[in-house]
Amino acid sequence: MRKLRRFNAEELAPYQWTFEASGRRKPPVSQDEQGVAPPPAPKPIDWTGLFGNANPVEIEVGMGKGLFLLTSAVGRPDTNFFGIEIVRKYQLYATSRFKVRELPNAKTACADAFAVFRRFVPTASVQAVHVYFPDPWWKSRHKKRRVFTPAFAAEAARIVRPGGRLLLATDVEEYFGVMTAIVRAMPAFRELRAVTSTGSIEEAGYETNFERKARQKGTPVWRAEFERTAEPITEVTDPAG
Ligand SMILES: C[S@@+](CC[C@H](N)C(=O)[O-])C[C@H]1O[C@@H](n2cnc3c(N)ncnc32)[C@H](O)[C@@H]1O
CATH class of the missing domain: 3.40.50.150 (Vaccinia Virus protein VP39)
Structure with a gap:
């Protein structure tokens, strides 16, 4: 894999969505009768909040090194692109490419795409x-x-x-x-x-x-x-x- 400049987590943070940062709520104060707190409810992704605008969102599943997203985000600045990649090293590679270009309309997640769809993506919220x-x-x-x-x-x-x-x-x-x-x-x-x-x-x-x-x-x-x-x-x- 071609070497890219390495960025620290803080530098990459604006280009990544993480379940921990965005999806996990504090445990509820009250507990059920067995004393076990119910699991935290997943918080749906707020696309407008994530990208800072209400432009249409397109998702790529398994973006690998992110070439399609990179080209698309550069060529179509009025669309937001979200890549979901299960392998961390590829997700980091793609994210670093977006950071190098400081693209405001490309973000990634390291996760199983089906799980992200099911738990976090609101109904009828994406264009493609x-x-x-x-x-x-x-x-x-x-x-x-x-x-x-x-x-x-x-x-x-x-x-x-x-x-x-x-x-x-x-x-x-x-x-x-x-x-x-x-x-x-x-x-x-x-x-x-x-x-x-x-x-x-x-x-x-x-x-x-x-x-x-x-x-x-x-x-x-x-x-x-x-x-x-x-x-x-x-x-x-x-x-x-
Ligand atoms: C054959 S590669 C294709 C990469 C890229 N789309 C391309 O055309 O160059 C498939 C990619 O999907 C990723 N992948 C496989 N299962 C996945 C899943 N459940 N959720 C997200 N990504 C997944 C793999 O890690 C791999 O990077």
Whole structure:
């Protein structure tokens, strides 16, 4: 991994959202009859408070080193970008890139994206969810670790506002089939496009680090874009079994 300037926690703090800082409340004073305090209620993310403006918010799940978010935040300063990455070293790497450029509209969290969606992201509060090159977990016994499941898609439908977008890309055809089968079965989403591109880096360019690797190898890339409808959310049966 290319070396980046190291920043201390205080320097990176404006570019990070942490559960401890934002979500944990002091234990309630009163306790129940067993003397056990109920667990603290999660505090939903206040996007306006976090970014200091009411611009639309887009989330990337598993941003890795953050190339897509970096390019997007620089190119679209009137949109706020929030990246959720489960591996600390990548989250720190991406956060440091945003700090180097002092980007006011890019922030990250180190966490499981599904847990952040479910516990902290308010309903209909985001404009788009991007899921690019999610880990395929090739072995059958590991597939349950995949981030994109029917429950994840239902959470994405809950947090994206009507008219907002769910965008997917991968170089794994089978996983693309699973993700699109899940979303196509949900009335809460309407397909806008699904494309396969075999273009080289020179022809097609790349938006993420993994897309760059796929283009260099000549591997096809599958993409789909869905619009959130006003229909209710349904959780479909997992086509992956
Ligand atoms: C194959 S990499 C793709 C990175 C980037 N999106 C790209 O296209 O270059 C998948 C990333 O998703 C992250 N990831 C996996 N499961 C996750 C989860 N449940 N929540 C957040 N990030 C996750 C991994 O740590 C990894 O950085």
